Amino acid sequence: MEAHRAALAAAAAAGPPLEGRTYAPEISWEPEVQAYLEAALGAEQLRRISAALARPPLATCLRVNTLRTTPQELLRRLPDSLTPEDRALVHQRPLYVHPQLPDAIIVPGSGPHEIDYSRTEGREVIIGRKAGEAVMRGAHVFVPGTLAVSAGIMQGDSVAVSVGLELPGSERYPFTRGTVLGSEHAAKQLEANGGAAQDRSKLFIGIGRAELNRTEFFQDRGGIAITMQERVFRTPGCGDILPGEFMLQNLCSLVAAHVLAPTPGSRVLDMCAAPGGKTTALAQLMGNQGEVVAFDRSHAKAAEVRRLAESFGLTCVKAYRMDATKSVLLEPEVLLEPEVQADAAEGSHSQQPGAGQAPAEAAQGAQPNGTAASAADGGSSSSYAAAAAGGSRGRRGGPTQPVSEATLKRLERIAAARRARGLEAPPSAHTPEGKEAVTKGFPPNSFDFVLCDAPCTALGLRPRLVHRQTMRELEQTAIYQRRILASAVQLVRPGGALVFSTCSINPGENEANVRWLLDTYPHMQLVQQVPRLGQPGLTGAIPLPDGTTQQLLTEEEAALVQRFDPSAELDTIGFFIAKFVKRPEGGS
Numbered sequence: 001m002e003a004h005r006a007a008l009a010a011a012a013a014a015g016p017p018l019e020g021r022t023y024a025p026e027i028s029w030e031p032e033v034q035a036y037l038e039a040a041l042g043a044e045q046l047r048r049i050s051a052a053l054a055r056p057p058l059a060t061c062l063r064v065n066t067l068r069t070t071p072q073e074l075l076r077r078l079p080d081s082l083t084p085e086d087r088a089l090v091h092q093r094p095l096y097v098h099p100q101l102p103d104a105i106i107v108p109g110s111g112p113h114e115i116d117y118s119r120t121e122g123r124e125v126i127i128g129r130k131a132g133e134a135v136m137r138g139a140h141v142f143v144p145g146t147l148a149v150s151a152g153i154m155q156g157d158s159v160a161v162s163v164g165l166e167l168p169g170s171e172r173y174p175f176t177r178g179t180v181l182g183s184e185h186a187a188k189q190l191e192a193n194g195g196a197a198q199d200r201s202k203l204f205i206g207i208g209r210a211e212l213n214r215t216e217f218f219q220d221r222g223g224i225a226i227t228m229q230e231r232v233f234r235t236p237g238c239g240d241i242l243p244g245e246f247m248l249q250n251l252c253s254l255v256a257a258h259v260l261a262p263t264p265g266s267r268v269l270d271m272c273a274a275p276g277g278k279t280t281a282l283a284q285l286m287g288n289q290g291e292v293v294a295f296d297r298s299h300a301k302a303a304e305v306r307r308l309a310e311s312f313g314l315t316c317v318k319a320y321r322m323d324a325t326k327s328v329l330l331e332p333e334v335l336l337e338p339e340v341q342a343d344a345a346e347g348s349h350s351q352q353p354g355a356g357q358a359p360a361e362a363a364q365g366a367q368p369n370g371t372a373a374s375a376a377d378g379g380s381s382s383s384y385a386a387a388a389a390g391g392s393r394g395r396r397g398g399p400t401q402p403v404s405e406a407t408l409k410r411l412e413r414i415a416a417a418r419r420a421r422g423l424e425a426p427p428s429a430h431t432p433e434g435k436e437a438v439t440k441g442f443p444p445n446s447f448d449f450v451l452c453d454a455p456c457t458a459l460g461l462r463p464r465l466v467h468r469q470t471m472r473e474l475e476q477t478a479i480y481q482r483r484i485l486a487s488a489v490q491l492v493r494p495g496g497a498l499v500f501s502t503c504s505i506n507p508g509e510n511e512a513n514v515r516w517l518l519d520t521y522p523h524m525q526l527v528q529q530v531p532r533l534g535q536p537g538l539t540g541a542i543p544l545p546d547g548t549t550q551q552l553l554t555e556e557e558a559a560l561v562q563r564f565d566p567s568a569e570l571d572t573i574g575f576f577i578a579k580f581v582k583r584p585e586g587g588s
């Protein structure tokens with residue numbers, strides 16, 4: 001028995017036979033989550049969605065910066081900026097302007113392609129899961145992404161590229177980084193952690209050219225380790241060309257911006273804005289006329305939004321470090337200039353959740369009808385009215401304070417040091433200490449249009465080879481989203497529009513949150529969306545593991561939302577959009 005297991009491990013370490021190498025991964029979910037999603041979607045549909053999630057969407061969407069160029073002009077110029085291989089691809093499958101989204105260019109891709117791995121002569125490089133997901137979206141393999149290589153690989157060799165998966169329930173791979181495939185050491189590692197059972201024959205994603213010799217793969221250096229030459233999924237790489245003229249954006253994200261449809265001159269809030277794809281789409285739709293206030297909860301993320309807006313020449317965007325759950329001003333006297341007052345604000349918002357903590361905090365703190373929600377809903381008090389009529393001391397959304405010469409010089413030194421270390425994103429020279437503008441929040445009814453593109457479980461992103469989320473994480477995320485939605489409902493003015501979106505297929509974050517919002521805020525009305533590319537939402541109720549049921553939408557309501565099914569013909573990520581209009585309270 002021992003000898004048998006060792007033999008299996010040795011075979012697994014050496015790799016599957018050349019002819020058995022394919023891309024057909026089997027994706028599993030955490031069992032409770034699987035049962036829940038099957039109850040909501042049906043077992044067969046979940047199987048189709050899971051398979052689709054393991055593949056990248058084939059069409060790439062480029063949002064054109066319509067302030068600088070036109071889609072037609074870009075269609076003409078773009079092919080000349082591509083590599084010869086990518087130019088050949090777009091020659092076979094021409095680019096086109098999306099028929100319903102006039103600012104979107106679609107770059108068709110293809111796959112999965114069958115690949116003949118015989119020219120690699122058994123040479124293989126296993127890369128980490130995240131690196132594999134990036135390669136399927138068009139990236140090359142960078143040195144830190146490599147996990148294990150065949151013996152004797154030399155620079156210039158053709159190598160088969162496969163994706164390693166973490167051991168079940170763990171962050172660890174069956175190989176330590178630097179393992180030589182086929183070695184006794186590799187076989188021992190696999191045997192020790194049960195990895196012999198892990199079959200990677202269905203996780204091959206193409207052939208590349210090794211840019212390094214084997215021993216250099218695991219040295220502490222950056223750069224490209226493997227240039228991909230033949231890919232299972234072929235999508236022309238459009239990153240890093242014609243900067244400021246377009247950006248890569250998921251089709252569904254662009255749909256969400258169009259659905260909100262902010263008008264030029266209006267006042268818009270993007271509550272969860274980084275990296276700023278939808279913020280800049282909104283500003284473009286407004287022709288850079290009016291104001292787009294963008295929140296994200298760290299200085300670094302707010303800086304990303306500001307930089308993206310600057311690179312697109314969008315001057316109407318104002319990015320703030322702000323926790324959206326705390327963004328409704330309840331005291332009229334704090335209607336002051338949003339200032340650069342990083343330290344003071346750092347103190348006043350000291351309970352902001354750190355990355356990853358948000359759902360846990362939400363589970364403790366969220367009430368369907370939380371204190372802030374009810375206070376602010378009733379908050380159109382006379383003092384607010386006075387403030388809105390000009391009784392406050394400051395303007396809202398005004399400019400930031402000037403930065404001193406000494407601070408600018410110090411920031412330049414820091415930026416130069418970071419650039420020398422090859423780091424991107426030097427600290428902002430826009431505000432002192434590299435910190436972004438901070439606001440104390442905004443009074444209820446401040447915005448004509450609000451976008452709540454909520455932090456989510458990302459269960460719709462593609463490609464994804466592993467789904468680790470637990471039922472508890474799904475529930476906590478949905479509750480956290482409700483806290484942000486509670487602020488959104490308050491900040492949109494009567495008659496104004498609110499769009500809620502997620503990149504998740506989880507009904508708890510989508511239809512169940514819409515149900516909650518409609519039941520909690522009867523003055524919020526679900527409305528029709530334009531354009532309409534997705535499918536209706538889910539209806540009825542889903543049994544939960546704790547014995548309760550989760551209420552979803554009625555047929556009528558479901559017809560008003562858009563659910564983007566990743567397995568549908570449109571071939572997008574999994575996404576969800578709901579649009580509401582705020583009626584005056586007590587109005588019908």
Ligand SMILES: C[S@@+](CC[C@H](N)C(=O)[O-])C[C@H]1O[C@@H](n2cnc3c(N)ncnc32)[C@H](O)[C@@H]1O
Binds near residue numbers: 271455
């Ligand atoms: C789905 S992403 C937004 C993507 C963005 N709308 C875009 O299109 O580029 C969610 C964002 O919410 C931010 N976030 C999470 N909790 C937040 C909070 N309480 N307040 C503001 N932003 C928050 C995260 O930092 C993350 O950048």
